Amino acid sequence: DLTLNCLCTADAGTLTADANPVCLDAGSADISATENAAPVVPAGYSVLYVLTSNPGLIIEQVAATPDFTVTEGGDYIIHTLVYNPATLDLSGVVLGTTSALDVLPLITQGGGSICANLDAAGAPITVEAPDAGTLTADASPVCLDAGSADISATENAAPVVPAGYSVLYVLTSNPGLIIEQVAATPDFTVTEGGDYIIHTLVYNPATLDLSVVVLGTTSALDVLPSIVQGGGSICANLDAAGAP
Numbered sequence: 001d002l003t004l005n006c007l008c009t010a011d012a013g014t015l016t017a018d019a020n021p022v023c024l025d026a027g028s029a030d031i032s033a034t035e036n037a038a039p040v041v042p043a044g045y046s047v048l049y050v051l052t053s054n055p056g057l058i059i060e061q062v063a064a065t066p067d068f069t070v071t072e073g074g075d076y077i078i079h080t081l082v083y084n085p086a087t088l089d090l091s092g093v094v095l096g097t098t099s100a101l102d103v104l105p106l107i108t109q110g111g112g113s114i115c116a117n118l119d120a121a122g123a124p125i126t127v128e129a130p131d132a133g134t135l136t137a138d139a140s141p142v143c144l145d146a147g148s149a150d151i152s153a154t155e156n157a158a159p160v161v162p163a164g165y166s167v168l169y170v171l172t173s174n175p176g177l178i179i180e181q182v183a184a185t186p187d188f189t190v191t192e193g194g195d196y197i198i199h200t201l202v203y204n205p206a207t208l209d210l211s212v213v214v215l216g217t218t219s220a221l222d223v224l225p226s227i228v229q230g231g232g233s234i235c236a237n238l239d240a241a242g243a244p
Contacts, residue, residue, distance in 0.1 A: 008108045008115035011040035012080040015066060015123035023228045023235030024073055024129035033066040033078040033123035041082055050079045050100065057100040059093055073129025073162060083116035130202035131160035132239035135186060137198070140244065144193055153186040153198040153243035161202055170199045170220065177220040179213055186243070198243045203236035
């Protein structure tokens, strides 16, 4: 084994993620990496980029370049594999099932007899996928009684809240989707007749600063362009339709 390792000059080099974390947008996210240290590719050898997911380092995709599109949130790693197609048979790899840990013991790096090299650490990338879900109004219309009315909504589809994210319920009024109130639950008391919508917002307080919101003045349409859903760069999700 020591002799084999000494003779095997294949080296996968290293990769650095182009962006991390990345936000799922309209159901997909493009993730990529750039060479930090170039691979060493002996004559007859090839370079393959491997996308794995944690836990388990499950092989999800392979490609000729370190660029992938994923459709689910999670923790991913882009690896470089330098191998000889004549000696390392990858036809047995089942995407979504086979683990990189099943391949590693076959190659010299993992104690096997086949000369190849895998950048095991790779370029880790977390894909965050906040989803506000949907709400249904508990009652509509509602009548003002003695100057006030309690309005509320119930989850129809539960929100998806990644680690570090929070849920906030936002009450807007039409016209203009003016933000009137925010709360930890979808329950509000209003003192004027009108058309209201209760929205769910899933956001990371560390990246989306809501201190600039002025209740009764700021519109949800002012906030939407700053998040990925509205074409911005901040990962968050708002149930724009909400519960009218």
